[in-house]
Amino acid sequence: MKTLLLLIFISISLSADANTDWVDGQVAAIKPPRQGVSPKDIERVKNPFLITYKSSVGKKSPATGKKKRSKSTTKKSNRSLRLQAIMNGSALIDGKWYKVDEKVRGYQIDKVSDASVVLKRGKERKELLLSSNDPKIKIQIK
Numbered sequence: 001m002k003t004l005l006l007l008i009f010i011s012i013s014l015s016a017d018a019n020t021d022w023v024d025g026q027v028a029a030i031k032p033p034r035q036g037v038s039p040k041d042i043e044r045v046k047n048p049f050l051i052t053y054k055s056s057v058g059k060k061s062p063a064t065g066k067k068k069r070s071k072s073t074t075k076k077s078n079r080s081l082r083l084q085a086i087m088n089g090s091a092l093i094d095g096k097w098y099k100v101d102e103k104v105r106g107y108q109i110d111k112v113s114d115a116s117v118v119l120k121r122g123k124e125r126k127e128l129l130l131s132s133n134d135p136k137i138k139i140q141i142k
Contacts, residue, residue, distance in 0.1 A: 081094060081104060081105065081126075081128055082094055083116070083117055083128035086112060086113075086114065086130065089112050090112065091109065091112050091117045091128075093128065099112070104119065107119035107121045108120055108121065115129065116128060116129045116130070
């Protein structure tokens with residue numbers, strides 16, 4: 001009986017050694033440092049979330065053969081600024097956070113209050129108010 005137990009113990013220890021050898025091999029395979037993308041390569045990648053508009057200004061129209069007149073391709077500058085949120089003295093305007101004295105499309109943020117943001121450009125002053133077009137969203141100022 002003792003020899004049987006001894007044989008079982010030896011066979012279990014040998015199979016355990018085989019399993020640890022396999023694990024050790026797997027760990028050794030992943031130990032070398034992995035090569036990633038260099039910071040220079042990352043800087044060269046264009047942001048996939050930016051929308052670019054192709055300008056056809058100066059190109060000839062295939063139908064008329066005449067050059068097209070210049071049109072503004074920057075739609076963002078023609079839009080009004082939209083205040084989306086105010087938190088801890090910062091304002092979320094058109095999806096980007098700003099603080100006092102920072103510039104937004106040529107305007108400098110003069111004041112951030114609980115419910116509005118005052119912008120100035122020269123003598124021109126503009127006040128953005130928190131509002132929502134969605135009737136399900138209620139804005140509360142505490």
